[in-house]
Amino acid sequence: MKYWIYVVLASFCEVIWLYCVKFVSLKKIKNHDWLDIFDTSESLIIGLKIIAPAIGYLVFGLTNVIFFAMAMKKIPAATTYAVWTGIALVSTKLLDNYYFHEPTNYREIIFMGLIIAGIIGLKFQTPIQS
Secondary structure: OHHHHHHHHHHHHHHHHHHHHHHOOHHHHHHOOHHHOOOOHHHHHHHHHHHHHHHHHHHHHHHHHHHHHHHOOOOOHHHHHHHHHHHHHHHHHHHHHHHOOOOOOHHHHHHHHHHHHHHHHHHHHOOOOO
């Protein structure tokens, strides 16, 4: 059971990593005056807003790989990858709809339901390797 939890944790780290990729701006990091970051609380907050997605990119990307590798120690690679991708895909779509107000339609909901059904089916049909 704990190996399936690793897959879920890896998937959630993947989703967070994906949004870090979306919000990271190398141009802003490069152009920011980092020497003045501690001059005022406002410059510190601006600096943190610029660098936080890059830190998240590194932290959640690495954490994702660690949990994914731990899960593959006992779950077959293809099953791990399919479940990891499915959970990340559905989670990303839900967050896009909820936080970014992306439109959706009934066909997308049906297909996401099929992905979830496939994840559940793989979970119950895949034996844990000893």
